[in-house]
Amino acid sequence: GENVEQHPSTLSVQEGDSAVIKCTYSxxxxxxFPWYKQELGKGPQLxxxxxxxxxxxxxxxxxxxxxxxxxxxxxxxxxxxPEDSAVYFCAASKGNTPLVFGKGTRLSVIA
Amino acid sequence: xxxxxxxxxxxVLKTGQSxxxxxxxxxxxxxxxxxxxxxxxxLRLIHYSVGEGTTAKGEVPDGYNVxxxxxxxxxxxxxxxxxxQTSVYFCASSSIxxxxxxxxxxxxxxxx
Numbered sequence: 001g002e003n004v005e006q007h008p009s010t011l012s013v014q015e016g017d018s019a020v021i022k023c024t025y026s027x028x029x030x031x032x033f034p035w036y037k038q039e040l041g042k043g044p045q046l047x048x049x050x051x052x053x054x055x056x057x058x059x060x061x062x063x064x065x066x067x068x069x070x071x072x073x074x075x076x077x078x079x080x081x082p083e084d085s086a087v088y089f090c091a092a093s094k095g096n097t098p099l100v101f102g103k104g105t106r107l108s109v110i111a
Numbered sequence: 112x113x114x115x116x117x118x119x120x121x122x123v124l125k126t127g128q129s130x131x132x133x134x135x136x137x138x139x140x141x142x143x144x145x146x147x148x149x150x151x152x153x154l155r156l157i158h159y160s161v162g163e164g165t166t167a168k169g170e171v172p173d174g175y176n177v178x179x180x181x182x183x184x185x186x187x188x189x190x191x192x193x194x195x196q197t198s199v200y201f202c203a204s205s206s207i208x209x210x211x212x213x214x215x216x217x218x219x220x221x222x223x
């Protein structure tokens with residue numbers, strides 16, 4: 001089955017700096033790659049997603065890139081703010097299977 | 112909009128006791144999922160359902176049972192709780208499999 005590896009497990013950045021979280025997947029048939037943000041005491045919430053027919057997608061300060069050949073995708077957060085502090089999860093699916101999640105990255109934005 | 116609602120939010124069980132976690136969604140989604148979240152382990156799929164009356168095993172199904180008698184509800188049962196089942200449980204739903212999943216607020220379960 002699909003296996004998703006996520007790095008780093010923890011990340012600290014200064015406010016205003018950029019943060020990058022990377023994930024790799026094992027199943028070349030996977031075609032949907034979402035990113036979820038989980039704030040303390042809450043359930044994960046989708047922040048951005050990308051499908052395999054697209055290489056990059058942006059939404060304000062957040063962007064996701066996908067390299068199908070290398071089977072990896074990344075989350076980029078620019079101009080980080082304290083409210084970006086949370087746990088971020090990547091996931092992968094091949095459309096006919098449930099999402100498989102990475103183990104998460106705890107992002108701390110230091111003011 | 113309520114979205115996905117989980118009941119209860121917190122529970123403490125003694126080893127060997129049983130309980131049922133309830134998940135309800137009001138988005139008319141076909142697919143529903145139960146995940147557990149443990150420190151450093153991410154979200155692991157326990158069971159899922161592709162429609163009313165159907166269930167399927169996920170990555171870590173042992174010790175759990177599920178039922179989907181109504182489209183909007185997905186129940187997770189623990190017949191004989193064990194300390195290894197101490198975790199935060201999340202229910203999610205999606206309109207199609209492998210698309211955006213909407214999560215509930217979670218149930219924190221402690222088995223002593």
